[in-house]
Amino acid sequence: MVCEVKMKERNGIINPIFTCQPCGAQYASIGIKDCIGIVHGGQGCVMFVRMLFAQHFKESFEIASSSLHEDGAVFGACHRVEEAVDVLLMRYPHVKVVPIISTCSTEVIGDDIDGVVRKLNQDLLKEKYAGREVHLIPIHSPSFVGSMVSGYDVAVNELVTYFAKKGEPNGKLNLITGWANPGDVKALKHLLAEMEVDATVLFEIEAFDSPLLPDRSVVSHGDTTVEDLVGTANAVGTIALNRYEGGKAAKYLEGKFGVPAVIGPTPIGIRNTDAFLQKVKRLTGKPIPKSLVHERGIALDALADLTHMFFADKKVAIYGNADLVIGLAEFCLDLEMKPMLLLLGDDNPNYVDDPRIKALKEKVTHDMEIVTNADLWELEDRIRNKGLELDLILGHSKGRFTSIDCKVPMFRVGFPVYDRAGYYRHPVVGYEGAIWLAEGMANTLFTDMEYKKNKEWLLNVW
Ligand code: SF4
Structure with missing residues (x-):
């Protein structure tokens, strides 16, 4: 055989199975609280991805576009990123985290989004938004390499690398869920709660199963905070459930801060769930309860x-x-x-x-x-x-x-x-x-x- x-x-x-890298970067960014990503490319790079997310979750949420047009595709469009950041910060006073996600066209023309971020940090943020906490994070996700899966992995790695900062040990376990559904996040939190493990669930999208509330708030958002991301460097360990969707960030935390990394197995089925619980037990010292x-x-x-x-x-x-x-x-x-x-x-x-x-x-x-x-x-x-x-x-x-x-x-x-x-x-x-x-x-x-x-x-x- x-x-x-x-x-x-x-x-x-x-009939492709996947879509492109920026899709994965957008999926990772919707898991962060007070975050709206700006996709630096044509509007379609957001519109069709956003439509997929909205169709999947049947929810509404926000992602922005630098809305590149023909002239930008020829002459460069860094100025569109500058305008987009300014408009976004004006329009959404609560936003703290702005991943700037590149696409095929803006990578091909060589737009320097890292340079734009340095410039905005020096000028716009100091002058117009002085005193406001804003993090601009370039994420390079050209669509002509990889797929939505590698785009997710790249974005998770960039975001963790940007925020993680050594401090006092926090006794928590980092859990990188990978490309999960709200139901998965809920089930994982349940397993950890039964084991009485204090965990930071990263790129956490449980709230994309949103309620309709009397105040009519209908916009879904992720729940991983800036503090959660900063604290990843001080955890007892990291479990990345998926090798190709977060594994890179787990290895980064291990290499840079000595946070032990466990990659996989994806806890699908009895055998792999058993293995996951054993790994949680090993990293945290918490027993697996009778429940x-x-x-x-x-x-x-x-x-x-x-x-x-x-x-x-x-x-x-x-x-x-x-x-x-x-x-x-x-x-x-x-x-x-x-x-x-x-x-x-x-x-x-x-x-x-x-x-x-x-x-x-x-x-x-x-x-x-x-x-x-x-x-x-x-x-x-x-x-x-x-x-x-x-x-x-x-x-x-x-x-x-x-x-x-x-x-x-x-x-x-x-x-x-x-x-x-x-x-x-x-x-x-x-x-x-x-x-x-x-x-x-x-x-x-x-x-x-x-x-x-x-x-x-x-x-x-x-
Ligand atoms: S393939 Fe390129 S143009 Fe098409 S959605 Fe992806 S990044 Fe945008």
Whole structure:
């Protein structure tokens, strides 16, 4: 049996899995309180990303654009950043943190956003906004390298590097969630609270599941404060749940301030959640309480009801962010399923040496392909033309037409999910996430059995 990691052979992209680096930088910046990022590029670099976020969360929030036009793209547009910062600070008196996120066009023309920031710090902030706390942070995220995943990683690293400052030990644990949903953040906080661990959850977006309140405040924002970011240098350790979405910042804190870094595993499924809790225990000295053993037992019971009866040998394709895809593949193997195809939407050369991918290669007992720099045509082409038989697809909403046209049921997971209600509210991590994933996959398969009249009678006698 063969498990291969290979790069997509075609040139060009048909139905991309990812969007570009500035998207990831924007996702990281919405996790900070009193922060509005300025994307230095055309309005579309914000508008389409913002639309994706808004579709995913069904919430409203703020990101700004320097609104580059044709003349700026030719002659340079640093002056647009200067104007944008001034307008933003005037319009939003509470804003303290302004990441300035570059894009493909402004990197190609060589706009010096670091120089602009130095100039603004010396002139505008001293003269017009004297006494006001403002942090301008350049984030270089050209779209012609990497993807939204590396853009998130770059932004997290830049923001942590800018703020982290050595002080007195604060006894807290840094938790870099990676590209998470509000439901994931809530589940992670719950696990830490049960262990009585005082943690700084970084780039914290739980509040993007926002309430409608009598005061009519309807704008969502992140909850990681400047103080949280400064204090990351004084923590007992950092856990970055995702290797490719925050791992760089964890390593920076370890190298610069001696804060021990633990990278992964993404706590998807029972095995990886166990490993996460053991790592929290090791870093903090806090024991794993009986309440979590009980939760684990409930999750195991839920999975046992489904695994052998319904999941065994079911063939799955998974696409999306690498840490998520790998975590889901590991979980599927634990559920006796067969991940046949993993699609990673960028060409990160580190994927080949990822220990989790190496472990998958050793573990699988069926033929499995892992395709990097992949698009959704890699999936559709295999189903339509190359005899790939699947029982289930796991991925975000961009694959919905492949699922519909090829009549393969799909359980939505990842970002963005806009064609199902409320998925951002549910975790995929922790024991609770294991239940949500397993039951969601099972119910998707059940609906398909009924729709296709494929042994649907089984559900009468289960
Ligand atoms: S690819 Fe370039 S132009 Fe398009 S949204 Fe990304 S940064 Fe903007």
